[in-house]
Amino acid sequence: MPFPPKPSGSFAGRTLAESTYSPLPAEPHLAGDAPNVLVILIDDAGPALPAPLGGKIDTPTLERIRSAGIGYNRFHTTSMCSPTRASLLTGRNHHRVGAGQIAELANDWDGYSGHIPKSSATIAEVLRNYGYSTAAWGKWHNTPAEETTKAGPYDNWPTGNGFEYFYGFLAGEASQYEPNLVRNTTSVLPPKSPEDGYHLSEDIADDAISWLRDHKALSPDKPFFMYWATGAIHGPHHIMKEWADKYAGAFDAGWDVYREEALAGAKAAGWVPEDAELTPRPESLQGWDEIPDHQKPFQARLMEVCAGFGEHADVQAGRVVDELERLGYGENTIIVYIWGDNGSSGEGQNGTISELLAQNMIPTTIDQHIAALEELGGLDALGTPATDNQYHAAWAWAGSTPYQGMKLMASHLGGTRNPMFIQWPGRIEHDPVPRTQFHHVIDLAPTIYEILGISAPENVNGVHQDPIDGTSFAYSIDDKSADGRHRVQYFEIMASRSIYEDGWIASTTGPRLPWVPGAPPGIATWTPDEDRWELYNLDEDWSQARDLAAEHPDKLAALKELFAIEAAKNKVLPVGAGLWVPVYHPEFRISTPYTEWDFTGDTTRVPEFCAPALGNKPNTVTIDVEVGEAANGVLYKLGGAGGGLTLFVVDGVLTYEYNLFLVQRTTVAASAPLPAGTHSIEVVTSYVEPRPGGPLSVTLRVDGQDAATGVVPVSAPLLFSANDCLDVGRAYGGPVSRAYADRMPFAFEGTIDRFHVAYTM
Structure with missing residues (x-):
């Protein structure tokens, strides 16, 4: 494929009078009633x-x-x-x-x-x-x-x-x-x-x-x-x-x-x-x-x-x-x-009211979720744009x-x-x-x-x-x-694996269970050779309810060997490679290769995986703006309603917010409005403690002078969103801050001449 193009059936002479025109029918590649x-x-x-x-x-x-x-x-x-x-x-x-x-x-x-x-x-x-x-x-x-x-x-x-x-x-x-x-x-x-x-x-x-x-x-x-x-x-x-x-009421009796x-x-x-x-x-x-x-x-x-x-x-x-x-x-x-x-x-x-908490391995309590939910309207807020439940x-x-x-x-x-x-x-x-x-x-x-x-x-x-x-x-x-x-x-995902053959299946969960928060205990020294395998006869046991590993050790050994063969044939090795990024090396998650960016004031819809990591890497954002009196609007936002960070102005007051998946919000705001005119605004982010998820120091500067400083107690070590984006000059997607949730996309009432980001580590 592709199939060769249909040849011409016509004869091209020196003139039209000396030529013949007789197109060949298209060659069918399917039956006429193809569904x-x-x-x-x-x-x-x-x-x-x-x-x-x-x-x-x-x-x-x-x-x-x-x-x-x-x-x-x-x-x-x-x-x-x-x-x-x-x-x-x-x-x-x-x-x-x-x-x-x-x-x-x-x-x-x-x-x-x-x-x-x-x-x-x-x-x-x-x-x-x-x-x-x-x-x-x-x-x-x-x-x-x-x-x-x-x-x-x-x-x-x-x-x-x-x-x-x-x-x-x-x-x-x-x-x-x-x-x-x-x-x-x-x-x-x-x-x-x-x-x-x-x-x-x-x-x-x-x-x-x-x-x-x-x-x-x-x-x-x-x-x-x-x-x-x-x-x-x-x-x-x-x-x-x-x-x-x-x-x-349909599920009140429980799972x-x-x-x-x-x-x-x-x-x-x-x-x-x-x-x-x-x-x-x-x-x-x-x-x-x-x-x-x-x-x-x-x-x-x-x-x-x-x-x-x-x-x-x-x-x-x-x-x-x-x-x-x-x-x-x-x-x-x-x-x-x-x-x-x-x-x-x-x-x-x-x-959860914000599902990326689990992927970021941030511990919370259900009462924290319920308390945060009350601020959003109670149980009726579940399923709405206000939550990521x-x-x-x-x-x-x-x-x-x-x-x-x-x-x-x-x-x-x-x-x-x-x-x-x-x-x-x-x-x-x-x-x-x-x-x-x-x-x-x-x-x-x-x-x-x-x-x-x-x-x-x-x-x-x-x-x-x-x-x-x-x-x-x-x-x-x-x-x-x-x-x-x-x-x-064979089946394998993140070291959870099994092998089926003619009615029998051998299974091992590997080192982790999806409902258990955090990194699996002992993961640093885990090896697949230590995993416990189970054995089931699916022709007699529909749901894998009766483990026969002890009764049929030879059958289990044969299936484990078959898994090894299938794994080698199908590029499964090394076993557990799916854990490499999320468990062993979150710093290797797919990201942009750059450490410095120049965006325009109308840059929008940059997927977070490809955007600067403004919420978990030391960085400086520099924005050259021209504003009028009491300006409003979003200068930038990363993430969405379920979690993210944003810089915006309301009645000219420069405000930064770090939304930690709805359960914690940190606001850093200037004490006075921006005067009308041109300004250079900087947002300087650094770790208070240099560890994933550690607290962040955030400083807002206007024309080289500190305007506000605050500390984000807990940061998101991985990312805020799987689908939302970085937007400059407005907020598409979900509103990071409730301050402008009813004014989306809350476009900036001014001109952004330059938006520069540089990592500072």
Whole structure:
């Protein structure tokens, strides 16, 4: 690929009279009835959440696809966002395509580079060459973080990976109200504000519907491949109050009771076998009865918000399906609906109003969160633009019923087993009994290729292609009792790992559990050789409830050896390399290579990963401005409502604020307004104690004279936001300070002639 261009069938003579005109018909590369394909991918969603499968979240679109098609209840993901998406789109194991962890935590080992190699072309790239229109919406999360600025390069953006059109966000998460969006290769602002009713899931549904209408009008006979991937229900859990209120009281009994009810519901729905066992709660995870009574309304409301968020996302997917059918595409469109790119996420740990607290390993108490929440309006503030809330990890455990694991646990099925449904009205007859063959997200690409009657290309754009790792499951569509063909599969994320072979799985959690705050004990001397492995016979034990390691040591040893072989083949080594940045060396996180910058006064939407680290490195910001009397507006802001720092003026008073994830705010303000005229403003930041997360000294200077000084007691050692940005001269995205939250974007009423940043360490 690409296929050679169609040759001319005409003869060119010396003159038109001596020439013949007889164009050759285009050479078809597909059957005339090639189906359209729509892949719907929900984010961070465990198998025990949807009501049709025994949970409590209403998912009418999932039920609609299930009731018209077929389901797979032994379908698997990688247990993490970027890895699953890279595998889904390429048909290769995640380490083989550089996605051993999320793109933001990439490092120099091949399996963890964050770059999908051009030797592993995506489904979109292949189908585009075969004549498909290709488009993607929502969460991408497969572009190296250092390449996500307006300056590119763009070859690792969606449009560089086979998608002719993209609208969504490149990072791992986004505010659903104030996302940093791109359309193709252009940074764009949301079409309306949160006050006007904006929500990201609705926006990507609207945009996909518009694209479909244009396609119908302009290329009605051309097949299409659509990849619609929500940012829901990844944190932050953002949803309008009326959606969360639909679940008022639904979770008051707590997560332990939810587990029991969800398993009973899954059995009644025919989704899991009657002999599936409920695995016990880990000792290190709080029981509902251990939660103080005054905290239970907070913990229950967090889950109500998540439930509303999940239902809302499913309903938006349904709007896209509605439009497909309205335009006449329904009968010949394959819809693949995957509920979760991994299990439910425990990254909210003990429950939080600002989820990046956990990633920054900043210890807090639930009472601190509740107290800060009261200042924002109480429980009703959860789910709004004012918070970046995410539920207690035990809700993630409940959402992954009946399994032991959750997101980030490649060791156990709660992290890796996600429901998948397929509808194709013109070809697939509905069957309510789920397929039970073991399959993996790498199997989707070869399945699509087989259905279309095409082969994975040997060369794409001059690059020899790596072999496909996945196994087509097309054989199981018509024969639900067929023997499974995907016989071996390894799993590994951040040293949590397992190996499956013919019904058996060997598992080890590695050195960390996602719900336990801080660095794992003993991590400095950890070696994978010391990890304890478990052994399960999945043909007899659906949920990994009975560890057989002691009874079958030889089987365990053989599987551990098989894992070592698969790890070497797939660039997994060194085991645990995904921990290199977040645990061992946070100072190596992807960042800009520069130590000095000159920005203009209208520089906006610089992703935080690529912006100066103003909140955790010694630095001096120098701003040359011209202002009038009693000026207002933002001079700059980094981060968003859930955490960040900002410099602004209100009635001419120069004010700096450091928002430590809502639980602590530090304000440094001048004692008098700036006089009208030109000024040189400096913000000098240095560590009081030179350690990650240590207190910062902040000094504001005007024309060389100190105007104010303060100390930020605790700083953010990693970053404020996964998706928000640095903005100069105004505040797009979320408002760092509540002082201007109702005046966004609070553009500066003056002129910024120069904005200079320099590290001073």
